[in-house]
Amino acid sequence: MSFGSVLKIFLPKDRVFYGLFEEVATTLVQMGDLFKSALQEKDLSKRDEMLRTLEDFEHKNDEITHRIFIELGRNFITPLDREDIHYLTTSLDDIADYMWGAAKRIVNYQIHDEYNTLPAFAEIISKSIGAINTGVYSLRDMKDLRAITAACVLVNSLENDADDLLDQTMMKLFSSNITAVELIKQKDIYQMLEVVTDKCEDVANVIESIIIKYS
Amino acid sequence: MSFGSVLKIFLPKDRVFYGLFEEVATTLVQMGDLFKSALQEKDLSKRDEMLRTLEDFEHKNDEITHRIFIELGRNFITPLDREDIHYLTTSLDDIADYMWGAAKRIVNYQIHDEYNTLPAFAEIISKSIGAINTGVYSLRDMKDLRAITAACVLVNSLENDADDLLDQTMMKLFSSNITAVELIKQKDIYQMLEVVTDKCEDVANVIESIIIKYS
Amino acid sequence: MSFGSVLKIFLPKDRVFYGLFEEVATTLVQMGDLFKSALQEKDLSKRDEMLRTLEDFEHKNDEITHRIFIELGRNFITPLDREDIHYLTTSLDDIADYMWGAAKRIVNYQIHDEYNTLPAFAEIISKSIGAINTGVYSLRDMKDLRAITAACVLVNSLENDADDLLDQTMMKLFSSNITAVELIKQKDIYQMLEVVTDKCEDVANVIESIIIKYS
Numbered sequence: 001m002s003f004g005s006v007l008k009i010f011l012p013k014d015r016v017f018y019g020l021f022e023e024v025a026t027t028l029v030q031m032g033d034l035f036k037s038a039l040q041e042k043d044l045s046k047r048d049e050m051l052r053t054l055e056d057f058e059h060k061n062d063e064i065t066h067r068i069f070i071e072l073g074r075n076f077i078t079p080l081d082r083e084d085i086h087y088l089t090t091s092l093d094d095i096a097d098y099m100w101g102a103a104k105r106i107v108n109y110q111i112h113d114e115y116n117t118l119p120a121f122a123e124i125i126s127k128s129i130g131a132i133n134t135g136v137y138s139l140r141d142m143k144d145l146r147a148i149t150a151a152c153v154l155v156n157s158l159e160n161d162a163d164d165l166l167d168q169t170m171m172k173l174f175s176s177n178i179t180a181v182e183l184i185k186q187k188d189i190y191q192m193l194e195v196v197t198d199k200c201e202d203v204a205n206v207i208e209s210i211i212i213k214y215s
Numbered sequence: 216m217s218f219g220s221v222l223k224i225f226l227p228k229d230r231v232f233y234g235l236f237e238e239v240a241t242t243l244v245q246m247g248d249l250f251k252s253a254l255q256e257k258d259l260s261k262r263d264e265m266l267r268t269l270e271d272f273e274h275k276n277d278e279i280t281h282r283i284f285i286e287l288g289r290n291f292i293t294p295l296d297r298e299d300i301h302y303l304t305t306s307l308d309d310i311a312d313y314m315w316g317a318a319k320r321i322v323n324y325q326i327h328d329e330y331n332t333l334p335a336f337a338e339i340i341s342k343s344i345g346a347i348n349t350g351v352y353s354l355r356d357m358k359d360l361r362a363i364t365a366a367c368v369l370v371n372s373l374e375n376d377a378d379d380l381l382d383q384t385m386m387k388l389f390s391s392n393i394t395a396v397e398l399i400k401q402k403d404i405y406q407m408l409e410v411v412t413d414k415c416e417d418v419a420n421v422i423e424s425i426i427i428k429y430s
Numbered sequence: 431m432s433f434g435s436v437l438k439i440f441l442p443k444d445r446v447f448y449g450l451f452e453e454v455a456t457t458l459v460q461m462g463d464l465f466k467s468a469l470q471e472k473d474l475s476k477r478d479e480m481l482r483t484l485e486d487f488e489h490k491n492d493e494i495t496h497r498i499f500i501e502l503g504r505n506f507i508t509p510l511d512r513e514d515i516h517y518l519t520t521s522l523d524d525i526a527d528y529m530w531g532a533a534k535r536i537v538n539y540q541i542h543d544e545y546n547t548l549p550a551f552a553e554i555i556s557k558s559i560g561a562i563n564t565g566v567y568s569l570r571d572m573k574d575l576r577a578i579t580a581a582c583v584l585v586n587s588l589e590n591d592a593d594d595l596l597d598q599t600m601m602k603l604f605s606s607n608i609t610a611v612e613l614i615k616q617k618d619i620y621q622m623l624e625v626v627t628d629k630c631e632d633v634a635n636v637i638e639s640i641i642i643k644y645s
Contacts, residue, residue: 069420069423069424069427070427072424072427073424073426073427073428074427083298083513104382105382108382108385108386109389167534167538170538171538174539174611174615179395180395180398180609180610180611180614181389181395181398183610183611183614184395184398184399184402184614185389187614205499208499209499209502209503211503212499212500212502212503212504213503284635284638284639284642285642287639287642288639288641288642288643289642298513319597323597323600323601324604394610395610395613396604396610396613399610399613399614399617400604
């Protein structure tokens with residue numbers, strides 16, 4: 001008898017957590033889409049205006065995150081392991097934090113993104129968030145396990161793509177003639193965007209470990 | 216019936232943990248005060264001497280941290296959740312580690328802190344540690360919940376201040392005429408000081424989640 | 431009655447985890463040895479070839495890590511605490527990840543390692559992994575507690591050595607005449623190597639906390 005089966009007998013399903021996770025995932029999808037659109041925008045003042053609105057979504061996710069922790073404190077019985085809920089919540093929150101952190105620096109630093117690294121990162125991040133959204137919405141019933149696993153595998157593969165994108169961009173920058181200050185600025189932003197995909201991978205890993213337990 | 220109420224029935228209060236956490240918090244307050252005084256000192260050799268003594272406090276906290284982990288291993292029954300004790304211990308230890316790490320670099324790099332960023336960070340850090348001290352000392356009886364929550368909210372707000380201070384300082388540095396090497400040194404130190412406030416926020420978050428469970 | 435003693439009565443020993451941890455530790459020893467040999471190699475194209483083969487070991491460890499998480503999901507009863515297994519697995523995986531990450535950058539950046547910092551780091555890392563190997567292989571029976579504790583103490587002391595090595599190298603670089611770009615490259619690699627020893631310390635800390643519980 002698996003750990004999951006045992007839990008299924010004991011635990012009433014406390015549905016509130018699923019709804020809150022879905023709210024966070026939905027906000028992340030909106031952030032990812034807006035981030036991608038912004039970084040495809042050629043008018044930089046328009047782009048910056050779009051990027052600044054990401055803060056509202058980040059605040060919204062902070063509030064939902066806070067509600068999840070309050071629910072976690074209140075509920076003795078939870079539908080998922082307490083540590084999984086905790087880790088899933090934190091990782092989802094980190095995605096929004098780092099995306100907003102990178103957006104702020106893009107607005108502040110006004111780098112010359114010669115190799116179109118920013119839209120390339122935004123593309124990867126938005127895809128990765130899409131896969132995470134699939135995973136999070138699947139937690140409620142865990143019916144289509146193959147689709148969930150595929151989503152998690154995709155997130156892992158996109159994290160590798162982001163890693164490669166960072167490596168290749170840094171190699172180009174190191175052999176280019178840009179100033180050290182510009183190099184430092186760009187490195188700062190690209191690394192932060194790579195961390196966004198790391199946090200997506202963390203979420204995929206928790207979802208995968210939940211799937212293993214409860215299926 | 217809440218998780219906390221259930222625990223209150225089952226668990227004898229193993230007071231040793233409270234005392235050890237209070238010892239750590241007290242040492243942190245001393246470190247924060249010394250750090251602040253040092254960074255207000257105009258005589259740099261005197262400043263460096265003060266900063267070097269932070270190592271003793273860091274060592275002291277390492278030892279208490281080690282004792283907490285030994286107690287955690289020995290005690291089957293703990294007054295707080297094992298994972299909360301673990302996470303609180305680690306985060307408190309990180310505050311001392313990063314503060315000492317930053318102090319070492321301040322002594323080693325001898326940066327030109329043109330915008331008085333160092334004393335500004337020390338001010339934020341010392342306030343944040345003060346609020347954490349309030350939170351830690353409140354764990355023993357959890358009477359004044361409003362005061363604990365206020366302390367945690369303050370730590371979160373100070374972390375935002377540190378974030379803004381880092382952003383604003385970096386913006387000034389990027390548009391200044393300092394050399395790239397000096398820029399790298401300063402960025403290194405200021406980022407480390409910002410991490411100190413992140414670790415303070417981690418502590419505040421654990422305290423808040425403990426409060427929710429046990430009240 | 432200690433937590434460990436209680437567990438010893440209740441838990442059948444699920445030996446699969448020990449075998450998997452030992453496989454990971456063995457792969458890490460091979461990586462550490464190869465890394466050390468590579469960084470002592472004077473022929474740089476030969477060195478790079480050796481460093482590139484580290485990726486195979488990293489992939490191998492990824493697969494074993496994945497198997498551990500699957501086993502963890504399947505098994506309701508585990509020989510060690512679930513959270514200890516989880517944390518030990520993640521930290522061991524991080525060692526391989528950061529070592530391979532650093533190796534990739536060494537190949538890509540072709541830095542001028544004037545102060546022989548790379549072989550010095552490789553020496554520390556290889557020793558630290560050796561001590562971790564001792565610790566991991568001891569988990570199965572926990573007979574020679576003194577040897578395990580000595581191994582964990584050694585890992586902690588080697589992490590301090592790596593910290594000092596990083597500090598001293600950065601100080602030399604800051605007062606040297608190297609270009610800012612070269613400085614950024616070197617800082618990137620050395621910091622990553624220092625993180626490898628941090629991850630080794632994380633592993634030693636988990637092993638130590640397991641020892642305390644079960645002895």
